[in-house]
Amino acid sequence: MRNLLMSFLLLFLFACERRSTPAEVENNLKSAMIRFLENGKDTDKVKFRATKVTFYEDRLYYDCEFQIHMLVPEKNIDTVGYMTAQISKDFETVKRKL
Secondary structure, eight states, X not given: OHHHHHHHHHHHHHHOOOOOOHHHHXXXXXXXXXXXXXXXXXXXXXXXXXXXXXXXXXXXXXXXXXXXXXXXXXXXXXXXXXXXXXXXXXXXXXXXXX
């Protein structure tokens, strides 16, 4: 009986996946969005920073709204706008929503 209890305890410890905190998820979402934006055209001239993110965790992805700060030093452009996207749970796939 004791061996059975110990095996269930070990199985439980190794089977449980650590859940990310909301702050970790927020930082990962911001990083994924900035990576996505920096892979666009002429990004060596444009700097992006995600200042806020509001997200809803769905079954397969995060549905997000970002506040993005965009800076183009050459043209003296400094602006803030909103973008929406769906980001996969592994933070690798970003799909912009219009």
